[in-house]
Amino acid sequence: MATRARPARQAAQSTNYTFDESDGSADAAGSASSDEEEYGRKRAKTSKNKGKARMKTPDESGEEEEEESEGGSSTSAARKKRGNPYLLPSLNRARARWGSPAPELVEYEVKRVDFSKTLPVETVAEILSYLGPKTLYELSFLNKTFHAILTSPTVKPVWKRAYTFRDLRDDEAAKPRGVLAIRLEKRRIPADPQNPQNKLPKFCGVEVEPYRLAVLMFESACQLCGEDTVERPDQFLFRRICKECRTRSFIGVEEVVLDKKYEGLHAATLKVVPKTSVEPDRRFAVRCTDFVYLPELYETSDMLEEIDYAADGDKPWRGAELDLQSIGRDLSRAAKLADSWRDSRQQKAKGIEQRIMAQFSPRVRKIIEQREENKPEREKLTRWIVAAYQRLGYREDVERAEGRAASEQARAERFARISQRVKQEGIFDQYDENRLVTHPLVGLAEPLTDDVWHAIAAAIYLDLGRAAAKDLIARSVKGQGRPSQAAEGRVRRGLGVHPSRFSGHRRPE
Numbered sequence: 001m002a003t004r005a006r007p008a009r010q011a012a013q014s015t016n017y018t019f020d021e022s023d024g025s026a027d028a029a030g031s032a033s034s035d036e037e038e039y040g041r042k043r044a045k046t047s048k049n050k051g052k053a054r055m056k057t058p059d060e061s062g063e064e065e066e067e068e069s070e071g072g073s074s075t076s077a078a079r080k081k082r083g084n085p086y087l088l089p090s091l092n093r094a095r096a097r098w099g100s101p102a103p104e105l106v107e108y109e110v111k112r113v114d115f116s117k118t119l120p121v122e123t124v125a126e127i128l129s130y131l132g133p134k135t136l137y138e139l140s141f142l143n144k145t146f147h148a149i150l151t152s153p154t155v156k157p158v159w160k161r162a163y164t165f166r167d168l169r170d171d172e173a174a175k176p177r178g179v180l181a182i183r184l185e186k187r188r189i190p191a192d193p194q195n196p197q198n199k200l201p202k203f204c205g206v207e208v209e210p211y212r213l214a215v216l217m218f219e220s221a222c223q224l225c226g227e228d229t230v231e232r233p234d235q236f237l238f239r240r241i242c243k244e245c246r247t248r249s250f251i252g253v254e255e256v257v258l259d260k261k262y263e264g265l266h267a268a269t270l271k272v273v274p275k276t277s278v279e280p281d282r283r284f285a286v287r288c289t290d291f292v293y294l295p296e297l298y299e300t301s302d303m304l305e306e307i308d309y310a311a312d313g314d315k316p317w318r319g320a321e322l323d324l325q326s327i328g329r330d331l332s333r334a335a336k337l338a339d340s341w342r343d344s345r346q347q348k349a350k351g352i353e354q355r356i357m358a359q360f361s362p363r364v365r366k367i368i369e370q371r372e373e374n375k376p377e378r379e380k381l382t383r384w385i386v387a388a389y390q391r392l393g394y395r396e397d398v399e400r401a402e403g404r405a406a407s408e409q410a411r412a413e414r415f416a417r418i419s420q421r422v423k424q425e426g427i428f429d430q431y432d433e434n435r436l437v438t439h440p441l442v443g444l445a446e447p448l449t450d451d452v453w454h455a456i457a458a459a460i461y462l463d464l465g466r467a468a469a470k471d472l473i474a475r476s477v478k479g480q481g482r483p484s485q486a487a488e489g490r491v492r493r494g495l496g497v498h499p500s501r502f503s504g505h506r507r508p509e
Contacts, residue, residue: 117145125155133162134396137214151211159210160200163388201384203377216240217389224249235385236276236378237293247280249295252288256297265297266304267327268360271368273300307363327356410445417448418460431464439463 115124128136128150136159140150149155200207220230222242230240253270256262275290335349357365415437422431436442441456 121149121154124149125158128155129158129161131162132395132399133159133210133214133392134218136162137211137218140211156210159214163210163213163392164199201381203381204374208381213385217385217392232389233385234276234278235382235389236278237274238381238385243281246278247282249293250276250280250291251294251297253290253292254288256292265301266308268304268364268368269297269301270327272304272364272371273297304364304367307367308361407445410447411443414444414446414448415442418442418453421453421457422460422464427461428464428468432467435467436460436464 115127119127128139131139136150140147150159200210200213202208216233216238219240220228221240222228222230222245223240224245225242227242227244229242229244233240253275256265256270270292273292273296275292277290279288280291357368360368419433419436422428422436439460441459446452
């Protein structure tokens with residue numbers, strides 16, 4: 001059965017990573033192509049090119065007839081048509097220095113082993129314990145095996161260590177400096193395992209699942225629109241919301257109090273609905289400090305109204321007829337008084353809140369009291385997320401810089417080994433190192449083995465030889481009978497062509 005022909009790969013994709021056939025996995029068995037598949041690819045390629053022959057022009061038809069009559073091959077005819085640079089005395093410098101084509105690419109395989117299928121789970125967990133939480137979260141989408149491992153309760157200590165592990169570089173970065181060192185020393189998070197910042201947070205007395213924290217902190221998809229544009233989560237609502245959705249669907253609490261179109265909402269809505277301090281990217285009529293999600297605002301109001309009507313059968317509770325605007329103004333006044341340093345004003349704020357709470361039904365008061373009890377835990381979780389996000393972000397930057405340095409070192413080692421092999425084989429006395437280092441097969445951050453060198457050596461020598469031939473043609477055409485002494489020196493330094501090869505060279509007449 002014929003299979004689809006595979007397209008040619010680009011330079012960045014020239015290395016194929018396949019699993020070793022000795023591991024006995026299904027992926028390894030599928031990586032090896034059979035003779036039937038090879039035959040199918042050739043047949044598909046042949047059938048694909050059928051019927052796509054280019055229309056021949058009269059000039060080309062006449063040239064083919066002349067070639068057939070003379071018995072010459074198509075290669076010799078093409079050479080006659082193109083001409084020989086050595087036979088053209090008037091060839092200018094631009095024609096002699098043709099642009100070099102792209103280096104030839106070679107596909108070779110580097111066999112790898114899927115250790116998740118060959119090693120025990122304990123060994124895999126030990127390997128994963130050296131990775132950060134963001135890397136672990138990205139690995140959970142690699143395949144089903146990694147997803148099952150990283151979401152199982154067995155590797156929960158791995159997640160915990162990834163969140164709470166503190167490197168010496170973190171402490172050095174958090175160490176205060178300058179005039180404010182004494183004041184900032186209090187904000188420093190020590191590497192103490194008993195410190196709350198070095199433990200997983202708890203909510204309602206239960207430890208938060210580390211994988212849910214990873215989804216909240218590192219997932220870039222918006223929970224409202226699904227677009228992949230979220231840079232960082234909302235630490236107050238514990239949601240991932242993009243800028244467009246925040247601008248379109250969020251409104252300030254102060255504007256809700258002043259706008260008349262929100263008069264029909266339940267009076268206790270602003271006491272129950274979750275709020276955030278992350279400001280949308282738009283202006284409001286008044287200065288706002290807290291913001292709410294509009295659909296959640298209406299849903300909370302409907303829920304409270306149903307609770308009030310269900311309190312005494314079909315008879316609504318008297319608190320359901322309260323005005324949202326008046327309650328909102330009283331709550332704003334109580335909040336301002338509570339922020340004062342005077343005890344009298346704080347007592348007055350408590351009296352206003354108690355008077356407001358007395359107007360609600362018992363069920364609504366119970367919901368509000370539960371929200372007030374959970375408020376310290378929500379604030380503690382918010383502080384933990386902010387501190388962990390900053391600490392993990394700094395560690396990620398450090399690891400990214402170390403990864404770039406390791407890749408550069410691997411490329412330098414590969415270039416050094418290739419240069420050593422080129423010198424040992426002695427095909428070129430000298431060569432252009434700048435051209436060699438820019439070759440796509442040389443600039444890979446992969447180890448150079450004997451098999452890899454045998455696969456790419458022909459392409460590298462072809463590129464170096466093409467550069468040498470191009471310079472030789474340009475300098476031979478430029479000179480009258482032989483290259484000048486300066487040209488010989490440039491060739492000797494740049495291309496490694498020995499000067500003795502120019503002795504006796506004459507351009508044919």
